[in-house]
Amino acid sequence: xxxxxxxxSGIFLMLFGGAVYLASKLAFxxxxxxxxxxxxxxLGVLGAALAALLIVRMAREPAAAVADAxxxxxxxxxxxxxxxxxGRIVGIIVLLAAGILALDPIGYRLTALVFLTxxxxxxxVRNVVAIxxxxxxxxxxLFHGFYYWLKVPLPIGMFGI
Amino acid sequence: MVETLxxxxxxxxxxxxxxxxxxxLIGCILGTLIGVLPxxxxxxxxxxxxxxxxxLDATGAIIMLAAIYYGAMYGGTITSVLINVxxxxxxxxxxxxxxxxxxxxxxxxxxxxAAIGSFIGGLVAxxxxxxxxxxxxxxxxxxxxxxxxxxxxxxxxxxxxxxxxSLIAGVLMTVLGLLISLIGIDPVRGAPRFTFxxxxxxxxxxxxxxxxxxxxxxxxxxxxEKPYREVIKTKLSGLIxxxxxxxxxxxxxxxxxxxxxxxxxxxxxxxxIPTFMSYIVEKRLSKHPELFxxxxxxxxxxxxxxxNSYANGAMVPLLTLGIPxxxxxxxxxxxxxxxGLTPGPFLFQERPDLVWAVIASFFxxxxxxxxxxxxxxxxxxxxxxxxxxxxxxxxxxFCMIGAYSINQxxxxxxxxxxxxxxxxxxxxxxxxxxxxxxxxxxxxxxxxSLRTSLEMSAGDFSIFVxxxxxxSMLALAIVILVLAALQFAPKEIRDPNAD
Numbered sequence: 001x002x003x004x005x006x007x008x009s010g011i012f013l014m015l016f017g018g019a020v021y022l023a024s025k026l027a028f029x030x031x032x033x034x035x036x037x038x039x040x041x042x043l044g045v046l047g048a049a050l051a052a053l054l055i056v057r058m059a060r061e062p063a064a065a066v067a068d069a070x071x072x073x074x075x076x077x078x079x080x081x082x083x084x085x086x087g088r089i090v091g092i093i094v095l096l097a098a099g100i101l102a103l104d105p106i107g108y109r110l111t112a113l114v115f116l117t118x119x120x121x122x123x124x125v126r127n128v129v130a131i132x133x134x135x136x137x138x139x140x141x142l143f144h145g146f147y148y149w150l151k152v153p154l155p156i157g158m159f160g161i
Numbered sequence: 162m163v164e165t166l167x168x169x170x171x172x173x174x175x176x177x178x179x180x181x182x183x184x185x186l187i188g189c190i191l192g193t194l195i196g197v198l199p200x201x202x203x204x205x206x207x208x209x210x211x212x213x214x215x216x217l218d219a220t221g222a223i224i225m226l227a228a229i230y231y232g233a234m235y236g237g238t239i240t241s242v243l244i245n246v247x248x249x250x251x252x253x254x255x256x257x258x259x260x261x262x263x264x265x266x267x268x269x270x271x272x273x274x275a276a277i278g279s280f281i282g283g284l285v286a287x288x289x290x291x292x293x294x295x296x297x298x299x300x301x302x303x304x305x306x307x308x309x310x311x312x313x314x315x316x317x318x319x320x321x322x323x324x325x326x327s328l329i330a331g332v333l334m335t336v337l338g339l340l341i342s343l344i345g346i347d348p349v350r351g352a353p354r355f356t357f358x359x360x361x362x363x364x365x366x367x368x369x370x371x372x373x374x375x376x377x378x379x380x381x382x383x384x385x386e387k388p389y390r391e392v393i394k395t396k397l398s399g400l401i402x403x404x405x406x407x408x409x410x411x412x413x414x415x416x417x418x419x420x421x422x423x424x425x426x427x428x429x430x431x432x433x434i435p436t437f438m439s440y441i442v443e444k445r446l447s448k449h450p451e452l453f454x455x456x457x458x459x460x461x462x463x464x465x466x467x468x469n470s471y472a473n474g475a476m477v478p479l480l481t482l483g484i485p486x487x488x489x490x491x492x493x494x495x496x497x498x499x500x501g502l503t504p505g506p507f508l509f510q511e512r513p514d515l516v517w518a519v520i521a522s523f524f525x526x527x528x529x530x531x532x533x534x535x536x537x538x539x540x541x542x543x544x545x546x547x548x549x550x551x552x553x554x555x556x557x558x559f560c561m562i563g564a565y566s567i568n569q570x571x572x573x574x575x576x577x578x579x580x581x582x583x584x585x586x587x588x589x590x591x592x593x594x595x596x597x598x599x600x601x602x603x604x605x606x607x608x609x610s611l612r613t614s615l616e617m618s619a620g621d622f623s624i625f626v627x628x629x630x631x632x633s634m635l636a637l638a639i640v641i642l643v644l645a646a647l648q649f650a651p652k653e654i655r656d657p658n659a660d
Contacts, residue, residue, distance in 0.1 A: 033616035036347035039608045047336040081386045088385040100574040123550040151216045152566045
């Protein structure tokens with residue numbers, strides 16, 4: 001947990017540092033008063049200071065105290081999920097990314113059909129009939145409901161289906 | 162008061178039209194469904210379902226989304242009682258005595274008293290909302306930009322100080338949320354900020370995709386770490402509590418109503434604290450506190466009432482001041498904004514028809530929830546038999562549809578996925594997400610109030626301390642921060658990512 005918090009705070013420090021740099025290029029004050037850089041610069045400085053404070057505090061505290069202060073009493077390695085769980089998490093993220101990439105070119109129906117089929121397989125479902133039923137309802141069924149009844153425009157794609 | 166009652170009657174006229182009644186009913190059903198399904202919290206659930214309201218007029222859309230919200234607050238009870246798994250964070254405490262009652266063969270009575278308590282709590286809280294709404298909104302109309310800035314600061318400080326285990330992390334998340342809210346074209350001078358030349362960023366990051374990512378995708382990724390639970394089959398009988406159970410529950414219900422409503426008025430408290438507080442109060446007042454945890458009906462009646470009373474009480478700061486008190490209320494605020502409305506005192510002046518129709522719909526919704534939840538509880542229990550993998554895949558698909566359909570933009574989907582991964586990691590590290598979300602939604606208004614105030618004073622910061630109301634609110638914010646720093650709030654009842 002301690003290493004995780006220090007790493008996260010380090011990333012926040014870089015993020016806020018970047019925000020300070022970008023905000024400093026905008027006008028802090030102008031003829032009307034505070035400029036577009038005013039609020040971002042204040043927030044950036046405040047955020048960077050807090051992230052630095054968090055790093056210093058975490059680095060000074062013993063690991064047990066950090067775990068207590070952050071509400072985690074478990075060992076450090078509980079932060080990393082086991083192999084099977086990691087497989088599911090990575091599978092979900094990769095399938096979502098693939099679905100996003102495919103959505104506009106091939107349309108909602110085909111994307112959802114493949115997405116649901118693969119997602120259920122990744123999540124451990126092996127019932128072929130159930131997978132097919134869920135994939136069909138989630139793709140063609142939901143498209144019909146959203147597109148025609150609720151008038152929510154979903155992408156059609158290059159194949160027209 | 163006469164004026165308020167006239168507005169309320171007009172509101173009932175709108176809320177009871179067949180169309181709006183249908184929207185409230187659909188909202189209650191969908192909300193209960195979200196509450197029943199473990200792994201989908203009310204914030205993500207409400208955000209996911211926003212696209213369903215795109216074709217509705219603003220009144221119908223808000224009525225439906227509000228019904229989804231308080232439906233979800235009730236639905237979590239069913240899983241807490243039947244399978245010892247809270248459907249949402251506020252129902253955690255119900256597991257203790259609710260599930261024990263189920264094991265004693267009194268699941269029906271536990272669910273029955275939860276439904277009745279929720280009804281009474283929701284109804285009384287809505288009556289109190291009606292009473293305080295007009296005076297509070299009139300008071301807020303006298304606020305200038307410095308007062309609004311100070312008020313939003315108080316709201317954010319409250320959320321920050323109560324949200325997590327580390328005050329610094331809470332403030333950091335608030336500042337991050339505020340900073341992210343500034344992405345896009347500066348509304349006053351028209352200068353692009355943090356856009357990196359990406360046209361999709363000129364309008365800023367969409368609030369709904371961010372919330373869907375942080376709470377929806379993040380929650381699913383966190384759930385994917387554990388092996389999926391087995392299909393659960395439950396038996397249910399006897400929904401009406403016995404005479405003795407009624408007698409013991411009534412005091413708990415009234416106390417829960419008071420606790421829930423008053424804590425609902427305070428931004429940042431979240432739904433979990435009123436339920437825990439109600440449980441603690443009931444245990445302290447009981448002649449047999451040692452029996453709590455073994456299936457005592459007061460342990461269900463009090464917290465469940467407090468939960469729904471809180472849900473309605475939390476509407477007071479949103480509707481009258483424009484301050485959301487929890488991530489789910491922030492999503493509702495986002496829904497107002499999507500419909501071109503800004504919650505707050507001006508809405509009472511500009512669209513009294515809408516505000517009072519929504520308030521009247523709370524009464525209607527509470528009646529609908531009672532009707533839905535008493536006879537249909539067996540049906541909700543059946544839903545628990547659906548394997549979680551299907552719910553997970555379906556939720557991910559709904560997230561995709563929801564995030565895409567707001568602007569028909571694939572970019573919003575990437576935002577959602579990115580925020581999902583970030584939300585998952587922040588969850589793992591116990592960084593609180595609520596301050597980030599509230600910072601994100603309040604950021605633009607806060608900056609506008611700050612800059613307008615400084616323009617009014619020609620750059621003089623003393624404008625915030627020379628105006629009595631603004632100075633008092635800033636002093637209050639400082640006091641809250643100092644108290645939080647002294648670890649004022651009891652640590653054991655805080656869950657950083659509870660709604």
